[in-house]
Amino acid sequence: MNPPTPLLARPLAVIDVQITGMHPDKDCIWEVAVLQVDAGSVVARHSWLLRPACALPRTVSRLSGVLPAELDEQPVFAEIAGELSRLLEGRVVVGHNLRVAHAFLRRAFTLAGLSVRYRQLCTVRLARAAWPDLPDYSLEALCERQQIRRFFRHRALPDADAVWQLLSSLLAQVPAELLDVQVQRQLRKAAVPRFLSAERLQALPARPGVYYFYGDNQALLYIGKSRNVRQRVQSHFQNDHNSRRSLQVAQQIREVRVQPTAGELGALLLEAAEVKRLLPLYNRQLRRQRELLTWSLSQSPGGWQLALQAVDAHAPIDSSVGLFRSRRQAQDWLRSQARKYQLCLRLIGLEAGMGACFATQLGGCQGACCGQEPRAAHDARLLAACEQLRTVAWPWPGTVALVERDPEHGLSQWHVLDQWRYLATVDDPALLHSVSQQPSQAFSLDAYHIVLSHLRRCPNTEVVVL
Template sequence: MNALLRAHPGGLAFVDIETTGGPAQHDSITEVGIVQVDEDGVREWSTLVRPASRIPDYIRRLTGIDDDMVASAPRFSEIADEVFDRLDGRLFIAHNARFDHGHLRAAFRRAGLDIRPQVLCTVKLSRRLFPDHRRHGLDHLIERHGLMVADRHRALGDAQLLWQFWQKIHDRFPAGHIEAAVRELIGHPSLPPHLDPEQIAGLPDSPGVYLFYGERAAGAADGHLPLYIGKSTRLRSRVLSHFAADHSSDRELSLSQQVRHVEWIATAGEIGALLEEARLVKQLQPTHNRQLRRNRELCTWRLATDIVGDWRLELVHAADLDFGRRDDLYGFFRNRREATNRLRALARDHALCPPLLGLDRHPQGARCFDFQLKRCHGACHGSESPQAHAQRLIDALHALKVEHWAWPGPIGLREGEATHVIDGWRWLGTATDEASLARLLEAGRPAFDLDIYKILVKAVKRLSVVKL
C-alpha cells in the first residue's frame, strides 16, 4: 500500500453516496461517506444531504434514510467545498465508481466547482484480481472476503466496506501485483463494470458503425436487446467517449450503464457509415435511437393537371410512388397532418387561395374567407387568373421540390475501395468486388427511405459517380 500512496501522494478516498434514485443532473444525493487514507492515517467523514425531491419508499426501505432525516440537512451546494477538499488530489475509489463519480461531478458543477480525480472502480479491481468469480457486487465481496458489515446501504458504512476490501486484498496479494492492476485500470478509459474490455480491444479508429446491446432478451439479436446504434469516422474514439465518467446528460449516463455487449462494422468512409447506421436503426429498432426510425406514413405533395389543364395538388404516399423517377413531387412529410399544415403555412406566406389548394371547402366562384382578410389575391373568384395563381404556387413550392433522379439506371458512388450502389435514390448495398456488385444489381430494389435519400442527395455531390 505504501507504493500506491507514493504513486498518489494526496492519498486515497474510499467514497460512497446514497441518492433518491433520481438522475445525476438533479439534486438527488441524500448522503455522502468518505474514508480518507494517507500517510497520516485513516479518517472517516459523512453527512446527510437534503435533495431536491422526496425520497421514494423503496429507497427509504433500502437505506433507512427518510424525508424527516434530511429535512434539516444541508444542500450539497452548502457542503461542496468541504467534500471537494476531502477528495481533491486523492485516488477516488468506489464500487461501480461511474455512479458515485458521475453524481458527484454533476453536483460539483452545479455548485460551480470542477474536480477531475483519477477514479478506481472496485468492481473492476475485484474482477481483475479474482477472474474465476462471476459476481463482484458489494454483497458478494462481503461474503467472499468476510467483510464486517456495520451499516449496509448507508454511505459511510459502504465506504468502510471498501476500505476493508482494500486491506483484505493487500493481505492476499503482493503490493506490486495490486499496484500493477490499479495502474492498468486507472490508465484505461473508464468502461461500465459489466462490459468485457476484450469486446472493444480491437476497435479501429476508422469509419464505421457501432452497436450497443443490453441485457439478454428473448427475440433480440444474439439474445441481447439492442440499445443504441451510432456512427463515426473514428470508431474507437467515439465508442470510448460514451463511457467517459463526465456525462453531459442523464440519457448518456443511463445508456453507458446498460451496455453489456458491443459490436461494430467497419466502412470505407463517412458515407458508408451513415448508410449503415440508417439501415440498422430501422432493422433493429434500438431503444435509445430517437431518429432514423421507420415511417410508414411518409407522403408528399404532387403537382398535377386535370383534364382541362388546371393545376391541382394531391397528397400521395411514398409506398405508391417511384420517388426518384418523378419530377412533380414537393416535400416529405411524416403524415397527412404535417403535410396539410405545411401547405397552409405556404398559402399564408404567399397569399395563395386555400380553397383552390384543396384546404377548404368553398362555393365555386365565391370570394374565400382569406380574400376578405386580404390574404388571397382573388383567384377564387376571378380577380387573379388561374395561370398567375398556379405560377405563384410553383414558386412557393420550389424550395420543397424533391430531387429528381438524373440517371437512366443505377449508379455507383466510389468511396475508397467500396462502391455504394444506388438506383432512384434507393441504396441497394455496398460492393467491394465484381461478384458482390453483380449480386446487388440482380437483387430487387428496397422501399424508398427518406433518411437514405437525404444521405444520397449530398453524397452524389461529394463522391465520384460511376454508371453501372
C-alpha cells in the same frame, strides 16, 4: 521503472452519491458523503443533504426514510461543489459502481462551473476480479458475504462506510499481486468500461467504419459510425455522463466489432442500413420507418391541388413535395407555409367549407377562396412554398455506383443506388452487375439525405453508370 505506490499509501476519498433515478441528464443528486482516508485510516467524514432540482421519488423516499420536505431547506449542489471538489482533489476516489456516481458528479460539477479531475477506483470491478464466480455484486450482497454490518442502508454516509469496509476486506483477502494489477489498471484507464480492456480499445482501427457494441449473450446494444472508429468509440466512454443511454451502454458492453469502410459515405449508408436491419437496443433515430408521407402536387381546372399520400416503396419521388414521418408532421409543415405565404387553408385542403374562410377576416388569407384574389396569384405563392421542399430528381437514367477510395488502407468501395434507394456496397467491381439486378429496395429517407448531402458536398464524386 519505479514500483507502483501501494493503494493505502495513497490519499483516498471513499464516496457515496444518492440519486433520484438513473438519468444523468434528468435526475439529480440528493445526498453525498465522503470519507477521507490517509495511511489506511479514516481521518474525516463529510456528508450533505441536498435540495435536488427534481422531485424525490416515493420509492427513494421509502427506501431511504428521507421525506421530500426534509430537503426543501437544504443547499443545492452548486453551493457545496467547491468544498466537495477540494475534498476530492489529489485523492483516489473510491466508490461502489463508481461509474454511475461519477456520471452524476461530473455533470453536476460542470453545471456548477467546475472541472474536477480525479483518479477512480471501483469496488465492483475489484470484486469481480477477486471473486469472479459470485452471482451478485451489489453492495448489499457483498456486505452480506463479507459479514459487514449495516444499520442503515440507502443513505450516503452509512453506504460510504460500507464501501470502505468492503475495500478493506478486499485488501486483506485478495493476493496482493492480483489486487495490484487490478488497481493499477483502473487508475491508468478510468474511462474504460469494466468488461473491456484498454488494450482492446487501443487496438481498434483509426479509420472510417461502422462499429457494433454487444452485451451479454451477444445482444446487440448499439451501432455507430465514424471517420475514426478508435477515437469515436473511446469518446463514448469519456462522455457517458451525458445521458442514461450512454451510461447504460458503458455498463453493459462486453464486445466491440468493426466493419471498415472506404470513407464517410460508406459508413453512413452501412450504419443506416444495419440499424434498420438489426434493430439495436439503444439506436433510435435510424430505426425502421413505419410510414413515409409526401404531398403530391397536381393541376386541376380550378387550380393547383395538394394531396397527402404514402411514398411508394419503389416508384420515383420526382414530383413529391417534402418527405414526412407522420401525417401530423406533414400537416404542421403545410400550416406553417400557409401562415408565411397567406395561403387559404380551404384551398390547400386543410379546412372544409364553402365561400370565404375564417382566415380571410383576420388577414391570414388574401381571399382566393371568395374571389377577392385571383386563384392564379394564390397558386403562385403555393408553388413558391412547395419549391422549398420539392424532392430532388434522381440525376441518372437508372442504377449507378458511387465510388469511394481509401488509398491509405488500400480499400475501394462501390455503393450501388437506384432512385435514391441504397442497394448494396461491394469491394469488387466485378460484382456490380449482379448487385444491379437485385430487386429494388424500399425508399429510405435516411439514405436519400445521406446521398444527396454527399453529392452536394462532393460534386466530383466518381460515378459508374450501370
